[in-house]
Amino acid sequence: MTDREKDVEILALRHQLAVLQRQLGCQRPRLRPEDRALFAALLVPLARATLRRLRLLVSPDTVLRWHRDLMKRRHARMCVNRRPGRPRTVASIRRLVLRLATENSSWGYRRIHGELALLGVAIAASTVWEILKTAGVDPAPRRTTVTWADFLRSQAEAILAMDFIETVTLTGQRQYILVAIHHASRRVWIVGTTAHPTHAWVTQAIRNLFMDLEDTGYVARIRFFIRDRDAKYPALIDDILGSAGIATVLTGVRTPRMNSIIERWVKILRAELLDRTLIWNQTRLRQALREHERHYSEHRTHRSLAAAAPLRARPQPLELDHVERLTICRRDRLGGVIHEYRHAA
Template structure:
């Protein structure tokens, strides 16, 4: 099976030219040789899926109030459970401030912090060496995202989009206290009630619950409103 590959290789080397990637692929196909598993499965999405339970991502996003004032929200999100932790809100995201919020986050995690093997973040100057050192001290590898490659932090970016579409873009934020209320309420809704298709239609904090049953015609449904009716939470009444 490999004779054709070796013969073609000798012929091309003798001619003083080397095969391009497409030519090599054609030769392997004719010889019946498949690409190795390492070449086919080591894409970035495959890596994220395989390591999800050990990956935490962090990011900042801004919200402009009606006055106007611009505020920045720092959060962490667990890839495996999709649980979101709002770390802090500030007008000036300096390196020392973000490092302190990260320290508070690790304290809140307690022993669970040791389960973090990878932390993904962007190249913002506010993510300093001191910030990275906090996670490296617990054995985590800090992975900065590459420029113009948003998929490297896609889960964090997706949460930002959800928070904006479902909450902050639909409310006139007046001041910091109001912003904290809106973001905290949405994060609690996201963690405890909002269904996730990748989690079997369960919320991040309810992964041990069975998958929700299919509602029947005579099933009683209760509704809870959040943010003055902006968000509705529905549940079946036993």
């Protein structure tokens, strides 16, 4: 025997004595799994003839069987830890697939696969199907149901709404405010204020509004004009709008929800300005309305615009080192009724 084989035999015999000492009084020594693993690791590299010369509690065939079982369990654990099949799709591609499915409810997995091919993303159609199915999204093009909110949002670019707002000055004079709002951009125009909204005044105010819309490029986008059935609107304005290719849509009787966008703006105007400011006369009213219109269009955030303003894009998030040295100053409008916060120069 070589020195290595003698060392192995000594280790095996010593461990065997330890097993026997551990089980004194037992009729038959019982080997634990760790004992079998040790014997298999020590004795299998020896030749079969050497194994037969050793004085062991078990036969050489049993030691070899232990070793085979040990190797089987090892390979079984390796197969469990290894993921079967192809590697998992990159997270950015999975997010893109779900984004296309969310933003295009009528697209099936084949249509999404074609769009990805146009973007240069090499992915199988079956993989797109699996990503949608795992995320709980129907891969087939049966997601064609469009909600009213989605429908109105898709049409918002072509809608302009108008309404009258009534307020009373401290002198007791009733003032009528004519206001218009673009649904998509939330841009507001204070068309005018008057104590006597005659048909001639309303007609001229709408003509002035459309001159402003032409200068800003909104006329080319607007196709529908929403208003209520107020008698203050003359029939002539429908002809003015029709000449520009804009159809008038009248709301139902006592149905303010049909013109909900501008009704929500009226609530904002009353809560932020009219209910908190003393309006002495028409001149003061016009000045306050101009200030609020400028604040609403240039600074006030809107949830429908992802916290941006109609005339100001949302700024990029600040980096951490800039946040630590952040200095903010306040600007007051209308004597402190409205506060605006900006970065200090």
